[in-house]
Amino acid sequence: MARRLDRQLRALAMHRAAPADAPIMAAIHATCFSPPWNEAVMSQLLASPGVLCLIGATAEIVASPAGLLIARRAADEAELLTLAVAPPCRHAGLGRALLERAIADLRASGARQLFLEVDEGNAAAIALYRAFGARPVGKRPGYYESGANAVIFSLALSDSAFDYGQIAEKPHDDQR
Numbered sequence: 001m002a003r004r005l006d007r008q009l010r011a012l013a014m015h016r017a018a019p020a021d022a023p024i025m026a027a028i029h030a031t032c033f034s035p036p037w038n039e040a041v042m043s044q045l046l047a048s049p050g051v052l053c054l055i056g057a058t059a060e061i062v063a064s065p066a067g068l069l070i071a072r073r074a075a076d077e078a079e080l081l082t083l084a085v086a087p088p089c090r091h092a093g094l095g096r097a098l099l100e101r102a103i104a105d106l107r108a109s110g111a112r113q114l115f116l117e118v119d120e121g122n123a124a125a126i127a128l129y130r131a132f133g134a135r136p137v138g139k140r141p142g143y144y145e146s147g148a149n150a151v152i153f154s155l156a157l158s159d160s161a162f163d164y165g166q167i168a169e170k171p172h173d174d175q176r
């Protein structure tokens with residue numbers, strides 16, 4: 001088990017994106033979202049204060065980065081702006097590794113709470129967020145162009161973070 005985990009960790013590579021990475025960031029985003037964020041958007045994000053951009057690759061596809069995570073921190077709160085793993089590279093632990101690294105970096109920079117917004121039909125992302133302990137705290141009806149609802153998840157990054165999830169998931173007295 002420990003050896004398997006070690007192999008997996010060595011097979012994934014991650015780094016903070018630099019300005020020159022804007023084209024590859026746009027390319028990764030385009031493999032997952034329509035309309036994609038173009039290079040200009042990526043450059044703007046890379047230049048924005050408080051924005052964390054991570055790029056990840058799997059050993060099988062080292063030549064072309066496969067995963068992207070962008071988060072923004074303001075004071076002690078952070079928001080996941082996007083997380084994308086190119087289809088051929090999924091199910092290799094890259095999404096989990098990117099989120100794990102982002103959580104560590106955001107925590108180190110002073111964030112105590114991370115908000116994550118996701119299409120309520122996106123089972124993969126929801127399972128991933130829940131695996132980290134994120135809890136649903138709100139809904140935006142018809143938020144996406146497709147008409148799908150967005151669910152907002154909250155993840156406490158520090159012991160003293162306010163637990164929004166406890167309120168959202170606690171049944172009301174009249175629902176029992």
Ligand SMILES: CC(C)(COP(=O)(O)OP(=O)(O)OC[C@H]1O[C@@H](n2cnc3c(N)ncnc32)[C@H](O)[C@@H]1OP(=O)(O)O)[C@@H](O)C(=O)NCCC(=O)NCCS
Nearest residue numbers: 032083084085090091092093094095096123124125127128
């Ligand atoms: C969501 C996404 C980032 C997951 O990336 P990934 O590299 O394939 O995920 P991992 O291999 O690290 O899997 C981690 C966990 O996520 C969950 N998961 C991933 N894919 C899943 C799927 N198809 N169905 C259900 N759960 C899934 C599982 O809990 C998994 O843990 P497990 O392997 O122990 O079961 C990827 O599917 C993706 O880019 N999707 C399109 C873009 C998107 O929806 N982004 C998130 C919203 S912004």
